[in-house]
Amino acid sequence: MKQVFDKLYVGPQLTAGDIRQAKANGFAAIINNRPDDEEPGQPSAAQNRAAAESEGLGYSHIPVVPGRISEEQVRAFQKALSKADGPVLAHCKTGTRSATLYIIGEVLGGRMRKDEVTPLGERLGLDLSGAVKWLDAHGR
Numbered sequence: 001m002k003q004v005f006d007k008l009y010v011g012p013q014l015t016a017g018d019i020r021q022a023k024a025n026g027f028a029a030i031i032n033n034r035p036d037d038e039e040p041g042q043p044s045a046a047q048n049r050a051a052a053e054s055e056g057l058g059y060s061h062i063p064v065v066p067g068r069i070s071e072e073q074v075r076a077f078q079k080a081l082s083k084a085d086g087p088v089l090a091h092c093k094t095g096t097r098s099a100t101l102y103i104i105g106e107v108l109g110g111r112m113r114k115d116e117v118t119p120l121g122e123r124l125g126l127d128l129s130g131a132v133k134w135l136d137a138h139g140r
Contacts, residue, residue, distance in 0.1 A: 028086030
């Protein structure tokens with residue numbers, strides 16, 4: 001798990017046990033950025049939603065196919081993050097897609113410059129080149 005900013009942490013695929021631990025660690029919400037059936041054996045969004053809700057955590061499922069992020073998904077991620085009443089744990093396979101959604105939203109919102117993306121990725125140990133490519137492709 002990596003802290004991207006004070007309210008957002010990203011990490012790999014969560015299990016029900018990970019969700020219980022997230023609640024114990026003070027998280028308020030989970031954002032799942034993996035499409036169902038992306039990988040054999042991964043918990044479904046419905047299973048993780050049930051686990052999150054049983055712990056009293058907020059839950060959002062914003063599935064993103066690698067390399068195919070839409071602005072609508074970026075906006076949905078921002079909305080889910082803003083409505084959480086505390087720290088959020090966003091996950092995908094590795095955490096990179098979740099961080100990419102957040103970073104694109106920050107640049108679109110003027111809270112971050114595109115030239116800050118790569119250095120942030122290096123500090124976090126995440127390849128955020130997809131965010132830079134998305135911003136370039138969308139004229140931002």
